[in-house]
Amino acid sequence: MEFDLIDRIRARCDLARADVVLGIGDDAALLAPPPGHELAVSTDALVEGVHFPRGAAPRDLGWKALAVNLSDLAAMGATPAWALLTLVLPQADGAFVDAFAEGFAELSATHRVALVGGDTTRGPLAIGVTVHGFVPAGRALRRDGARVGDLVFATGTLGDAAAGLRCLDARDAELAHDARVALIERLDRPMPRIAAGLALRETASACIDVSDGLVADLGHVARRSGVGIELDARALPASPALLAAFDESARIALQATGGDDYELAFTVAPDRAGDMQRDLARIGCGATRIGRVVEGGGVRLLDGEGRDIGLPRAGWEHFS
C-alpha cells in the first residue's frame, strides 16, 4: 500500500536532473552539488487544521507545500534544485495522493526541482517538504545585513492571502466575486519569488520572505541585524482586489500582519536602489519602497503624520 502511494508520487513527480545521481528508490538519494556553491537547505511543514482547513483541495496542497519551501530559498537568493517529501496520511487514499503529486509537480516543473526522496506513513494529515538550492559561496541573502540608512522594500502586494483566508471564513456576501477569487487564489497558490531573490543577490543588504506577516518577519531582520525598521503604512502595496474588498484600516492590518503572502521584504543601501529597481523590472517584478532602517530595534508602523499605528497582533505565532 505504502509502495503503491510512492509509485503514484514518483510517476507524477518525474522531473530529471543531471545532478541527481540516484533518486527515489534507495535508502538515500545521491546528489552532486555544483563546485563553488553552498547548499541552502530549508524545511517547512503543513498540518491539517493548523496551516490549512480540513477538506482543502489536494492539488492546491501539493503546490503550496512546495511553494512555501521554495519561498525560503528565494529569500536566500538560492537556485532551487532538489526536494524531499514526507506525507503523513490518515489512510491510503490514492486519489488524494495523485492530485497532491500533480499540484507539487506543476510548481516543481516551473523551477526545475527534482523530487529525490521522502517518507510516507500513516497518521493525522500533515505534509513536510525539505528543499535544497545552490548559492555561490558567500553570496547568500541573509537576515543580518541591514544597515542604518538602508531603504526597505517589498515585492508585489501584501495582505492578499490573509484577505483570502478571511473570505473563506466569513463568506462575506458583500465582497465582489472577482475580488474574492483573486484573494483566495493568492492564499491557495502562492508564487515563490525565486527570480527576484536571484536578482536581489546583487543589490540587497538583507532579505526575508513574508510568511508570518510583514511586521513580524521584518522584526527578524531588525533583530538579526541589530537595527530598527520604520514602515509607512500608507506605502504598503495593495492589489486591486484588496483595495476593492476592504476599507483602509482593515487593509493596513491585513498588509502589516497577514501571513502567507510569500513576497520578499528586503533592505537596500540608497545608492544601490536604482540598480535594484532596474534588475527587478527586467524580470517583471514590481517592488515598492515601504520604509527605512533606523537606529534602535524593533519594527514601527507609522501613519501619515509619523504616529505609531497600534497593531492587533504582530503576525502569526505558531504557539499562541
Ligand code: ADP
Ligand atoms: P526506507 O524504509 O529506507 O525509509 P521507504 O520505504 O520509506 O524507505 O521509501 C522507499 C523510497 O521511496 C525511498 O527512496 C524514499 O526516499 C522514497 N519515498 C518514500 N516516500 C516518499 C514520498 N512521499 N515522496 C518521495 N519519495 C518517497
Ligand code: MG
Ligand atoms: Mg521511510
